[in-house]
Amino acid sequence: MAQLTVHINGKPYLVGCEDGEEPRLKALAAAVDERVRSVGAGDSALGDTRLMLMGALMLADEATGLDVRLTAAEAEVARVRALLDIADSRAVSAIEAAAKKIDAIASR
Secondary structure (H helix, E strand, C coil), rough: EEEEEEEEEEEEEEEEEEECCCHHHHHHHHHHHHHHHHHCCCCCCCCCHHHHHHHHHHHHHHHHHHHHHHHHHHHHHHHHHHHHHHHHHHHHHHHHHHHHHHHHHHHH
């Protein structure tokens, strides 16, 4: 297991992660740091715990919003797939009907 020091709001935190996950952990820490700094900007009275809480709530809000968008996108994909299945079925039926007409004309 790897250990990595990340910086949140200018303070170092030693955290562990699976080997090879260091770049992802750095990116996650950068996202947390960005939110914490945005919450703490201009308000030096907020303590570290409150800053972390507010940053975590902001990230949770974003994640929830993305979950809602993903669910809507998955529903839209399912709807479009169903329409494509209907269109495919109609196309096959039309081709089969045309083939029967061609066979009928050719057998005259």
